[in-house]
Amino acid sequence: MNFKEMGANLGLEEDEYRELVELFVESGSSDFKNIVDGLAAGDADKVMRSAHTIKGASGNLGLADVSDVARAIEERAMKNRLDDLDQSVQTLKGQFEIIQAFVNG
Amino acid sequence: LKKAQEINEPVDICLIDLNMPDISGYDVAEKIRDEFETPPIMIALSSTLERDASKCNELGFNGFQAKPVRRKRLLQMIGRLLGEVAKKAHEDESKRKMHTQYSVREAMKQSVSILLAEDNVVNQKLATLMLGKAGYQVAIAGNGKEAVEKYSAEPDKYDLIFMDVQMPEMDGKEAARRLRDLGYTDVPIIALTAHAMKGDREMCIDAGMNDYTTKPIKRDKVLDIITKYVFNRSGA
Numbered sequence: 001m002n003f004k005e006m007g008a009n010l011g012l013e014e015d016e017y018r019e020l021v022e023l024f025v026e027s028g029s030s031d032f033k034n035i036v037d038g039l040a041a042g043d044a045d046k047v048m049r050s051a052h053t054i055k056g057a058s059g060n061l062g063l064a065d066v067s068d069v070a071r072a073i074e075e076r077a078m079k080n081r082l083d084d085l086d087q088s089v090q091t092l093k094g095q096f097e098i099i100q101a102f103v104n105g
Numbered sequence: 106l107k108k109a110q111e112i113n114e115p116v117d118i119c120l121i122d123l124n125m126p127d128i129s130g131y132d133v134a135e136k137i138r139d140e141f142e143t144p145p146i147m148i149a150l151s152s153t154l155e156r157d158a159s160k161c162n163e164l165g166f167n168g169f170q171a172k173p174v175r176r177k178r179l180l181q182m183i184g185r186l187l188g189e190v191a192k193k194a195h196e197d198e199s200k201r202k203m204h205t206q207y208s209v210r211e212a213m214k215q216s217v218s219i220l221l222a223e224d225n226v227v228n229q230k231l232a233t234l235m236l237g238k239a240g241y242q243v244a245i246a247g248n249g250k251e252a253v254e255k256y257s258a259e260p261d262k263y264d265l266i267f268m269d270v271q272m273p274e275m276d277g278k279e280a281a282r283r284l285r286d287l288g289y290t291d292v293p294i295i296a297l298t299a300h301a302m303k304g305d306r307e308m309c310i311d312a313g314m315n316d317y318t319t320k321p322i323k324r325d326k327v328l329d330i331i332t333k334y335v336f337n338r339s340g341a
Binding site for chain 1: 224225226227228230231234235238239271273299320321322324
């Protein structure tokens with residue numbers, strides 16, 4: 001990930017973009033926890049809302065891969081289909097870890 | 106107006122209601138332009154802004170204000186127009202003129218205040234940075250209810266509202282509806298929607314919003330919208 005380039009796409013400096021990504025990782029990890037909790041509790045609405053939040057934030061930051069996975073989870077939850085989401089949730093978790101590593105960089 | 110001409114007292118600014126008995130505002134403007142070598146700044150007042158705009162331009166009006174006239178907008182416009190006159194008087198070089206126009210525009214931006222209704226903290230911060238760097242003032246509301254409260258508390262403060270559609274507590278459509286019901290019919294409300302679905306635009310317009318843009322937020326689009334609804338609207 002090139003923070004400088006990704007920031008420039010939004011008209012931001014590298015450090016401003018980095019700050020946004022940090023905020024995303026921080027707020028996103030609680031949203032991610034909500035997805036996991038929602039799945040465990042069979043709470044489709046909770047899963048949907050949390051996935052929606054991650055989708056929106058990552059999409060705006062240009063983190064398209066994260067946004068795509070979050071959208072897939074949101075759409076499944078919208079249809080109240082919480083089965084078979086483990087793969088997507090694992091993918092999302094991995095993506096968060098990668099971004100976190102970059103932020104710590 | 107003729108009297109003013111006779112005693113030769115310089116008038117700097119004329120506010121002219123377009124819809125007057127006997128002689129319309131258009132005729133007045135035409136007359137002023139014909140009879141004065143350097144006509145004063147003329148601002149048209151009309152309740153049907155859009156229809157009259159091009160005609161006003163032709164007749165040499167410097168700006169338009171929709172009725173009911175709002176104090177802040179009118180003062181902003183007068184300040185801007187006086188600035189332009191002063192500028193014209195003092196600067197001949199076209200290069201410098203362009204530079205000044207740019208500065209005036211930048212100065213105008215500083216006085217433009219935007220209310221953003223958005224629940225996502227990352228998006229809040231991104232929009233604040235983006236719009237702040239572009240020179241605008243930004244205030245945040247965390248949901249629709251807060252947006253209605255914030256706007257109603259200081260309706261003259263904000264020039265435009267960006268409204269996320271999907272928010273907790275009160276969504277953007279409901280918030281827009283309430284603002285319009287409260288009589289705030291003038292302020293542009295722009296929906297930020299995650300769905301590019303057909304019918305979504307109609308739902309936002311039905312709720313009283315002026316336009317929409319889809320997320321993820323595109324910087325250029327957002328800035329274009331502000332130009333369209335804030336600057337062009339006030340005749341800039």
